[in-house]
Amino acid sequence: MNKVFLIGRLTRDPELRYSADNNAVCRFSIAVDRAFTNSNGERGADFINIVVFNKQAENVQKYLSKGSQVAIDGSIQTGSYEKDGVKRNTFDVVANRVQFLDSKNKGNNDSFDNVTPDSFSNEPETSSVKDDPFADFGSSIEINDDELPF
Numbered sequence: 001m002n003k004v005f006l007i008g009r010l011t012r013d014p015e016l017r018y019s020a021d022n023n024a025v026c027r028f029s030i031a032v033d034r035a036f037t038n039s040n041g042e043r044g045a046d047f048i049n050i051v052v053f054n055k056q057a058e059n060v061q062k063y064l065s066k067g068s069q070v071a072i073d074g075s076i077q078t079g080s081y082e083k084d085g086v087k088r089n090t091f092d093v094v095a096n097r098v099q100f101l102d103s104k105n106k107g108n109n110d111s112f113d114n115v116t117p118d119s120f121s122n123e124p125e126t127s128s129v130k131d132d133p134f135a136d137f138g139s140s141i142e143i144n145d146d147e148l149p150f
Contacts, residue, residue: 002075004093007101008032010068011047016061026057030070050074052095060098069101 008030016026031045038044050072052060064070074095081088 004072004074004076006030006032006048006072006074006093008045008048008070008072010064010066010070013065014061016057024054024057026052026060028060028064030072049090049092050095050098051077051092052098056095056098063100071099071101073097073099 011029011031014026014028016024018024027049029047029049031047034044034046036043072093072095074093074097077092077094079090079092081090
């Protein structure tokens with residue numbers, strides 16, 4: 001079984017590209033804190049490369065940026081290539097699912113630092129959203145046989 005679950009923060013902005021057959025491929029890396037501390041009491045981190053495909057890749061590029069926190073559900077994929085006569089090994093996590101734990105718009109005054117008891121009201125809140133909030137995601141999901149894991 002090849003299954004990986006990670007929670008970390010993006011170390012750089014995601015890079016979105018399209019393959020020759022127009023499939024979206026997004027690459028980014030996350031820093032994952034280690035569970036233990038060193039002799040100085042400092043906690044180290046591992047930096048892990050992530051690859052995600054298709055619509056989810058486009059959403060990662062659209063909504064995440066350096067510093068965003070994510071949870072990844074995926075599998076490990078290894079590979080190798082030769083450069084200047086030296087064989088190099090690669091190690092990536094191919095994400096089946098990327099869960100956004102915070103958003104790209106962190107500085108949009110949604111902070112709770114200045115909240116006072118007067119900020120709350122007993123009256124029900126009415127939504128100003130008249131459209132479907134998921135409209136950007138399309139009306140149907142199209143799945144190719146190539147995308148199925150079995």
